[in-house]
Amino acid sequence: MISIQWMPVSMLLLQGLLFSAAIYLLQKTTRLSPRLFYLFWYALxxxxxxxxxIVFQPGILPDALPGFIPLLPGIESAPSQSLTLLNLLPTLWLSAVGIILVTLLLNEFRFKRLLDTIPAPEELRRYLPRANPTLSIQISDRHSAPFIYGIVKPVLVLPIAMLTLPERELRAIFAHECHHLQRRDNLHKLLHTLISVLWFFSPAVWIARRQCDDYQELFCDIHSLKTSGLEAKHYAQTLLNAAAGRYSVPISFSLALSRIDGGKESLRQRLIFLNKHYQKEFSMQLKKMHILVLGIFIALMTVAACQSSEAEAPKFNTEPAGELSQKTSLNQSGDDSVKFIPYDVPPMMIGGVKALAANIKYPEKAREAKIEGTVIVQVFVNAQGIAEKFKLLKSIPNTGLDEAAIEAIRNTRFEPAKQKDQNLGVWIAIPIGFKLQ
Structure with missing residues (x-):
């Protein structure tokens, strides 16, 4: 049976680090398209x-289970209610997420309050690309680099010092910033921020987010070079000039989208690319080989999820009941053959399933080893309502769970089965689940 379940956080953290290392190694040793690496990080x-x-679960009942054995409702052992660090983790996570969100909102409010701009001269609008003819342009003397700010109604903010730049450099800057809007990078950055808040404890998420931001800047650099006609070295010098100053307002902590300097490390990588690898005929299009590599990467992530779930699935012993009955030493005297006995009313637990659940004791050995699973016991309930014979249909050997399941059933009293108002003994099957909190 196939089911979809939440992946354990520890497993996802490990997978994230492994895939991050693999992508980083490919970046350093191959010359694949930057767009392909961007998609790698985005997929992560x-x-x-x-x-x-994806969890591949074996069926609850073994294939050899006799069809005439009635199966009573499954019972799960009561989880421990002791207050542990694991119990506190969800609360700690929610608290941390709340603190981060409040901090982001406060920084956003502070940024808006300190954002002191005036409308730009109308003649600057002629530098806007055709795709963004109505974009609002503002001038600020509190910032040293241009950026796009806003989600619903984005605004292009220009430092006042850039008004004196040559026309070709201004066109390059406008092309860079406006290309962010054409790519919907403001929405992508909002999504990246959301994922980073939810997974604030994951190094892989922060690495992937930074890489995505860097590639977004690089793509806009390439677009700007193609549309402005600037030489790569001249454009690189423009980037350095824009990075010479410092922000007066902490843009990095707000939803302001684009920083033309992109941070020191990002700027260094962009300059290396522009000076060493960029050529006018450089293409950002994905080739068939790139699409194949991306498909293999996504397939590996899917397979890794399936393998991890199978590795954590409890291993059940599905040997035939006869073989299992020889292994257990609990109440195996008398006639062990299972015979179908017709009845009108099945046996019922006195006190219901709660009575059986109260008798289940989680073995300390299994608890310490964090072993979970389901044991299915075939039990003979005699005419007096006493469970007196047992066979294991599904076993978790050498854990104490088999013995605990049988002992719980042995200590439970039943209303015997009836046929024509006469009590009689019959065989039934009872699954008992053991699950740690």
Whole structure:
């Protein structure tokens, strides 16, 4: 049986680090398209937004289970209610997420309050690309680099010092910033921020987010070079000039989208690319080989999720009942053959399933080893309502769970089965689940 379940956080953290290392190694040793690496990092981010795994579960009953044995409702052992660090983790996570969100909102409010701009001269609008003819342009003397700010109604903010730049450099800057809007990078950055808040404890998420931001800047650099006609070295010098100053307002902590300097490390990588690798005929299009590599990467992420779920699935012993009955030493005297006895009313637990659940004791050995699973016991309930014979249909050997399940059933009294108002003994099957909190 196939089901979709949440992937354990520890497993997802480990997978994120492994895939991050693999992508980083490819970046350093190959010359694949930057767009392909951007999609790699983006896929890694989205993996954390959908942290599910495909679980291949064996059926609850073994294939050899006799069809005439009635199966009573499954019972699960009561989880421990002791207050542990694991119990506190969800609360700690929610608290941390709340603090981060409040901090982001406060920084956003502070940024808006300190954002002191005036409308730009109308003649600057002629530098806007055709795709953004109505974009609002503002001038500020509190910032040293241009940026796009806003989600619903974005605004292009220009430092006042840039008004004296040559026309070609201004066109390059406008092309860079406006290309962010054409790519919907403001929405992508908002999504990246959301994932980073939810997975604030994951190094892979922060690495992937930074890489995505850097590639977004690089793509806009390439677009700007193609549309402005500037030489790569001249454009690189423009980037350095824009990075010479410092921000007076902490843009990095707001939803302001684009920083033309992109941070020191990002700027260094962009300058290396522009000076060493960029050529006018450089293409950002994905080739068939790139699409194949991306497909293999996504397939590996999917397979890793399936493998991890299978590794954590409890292993059940599904040997035939006869073989299992020889292994257990609990109440195996008398006639062990299972015979179907017709009845009108099945046996019922006195006190219901709660009575059986109260008798289940989680073995300390299994608890310490964090072993979970389901044991299915075939039990003979005699005419007096006493469970007196047992066979294991599904076993978790050498854990104490088999013995605990049998002992719980032995200590439970039943209303015997009836046929024509006469009590009689019959065989039934009872599954008992053991699950730690």
């Amino acid at each position: 981010l989205l993996r954390h937004l959908f942290p599910f795994q």
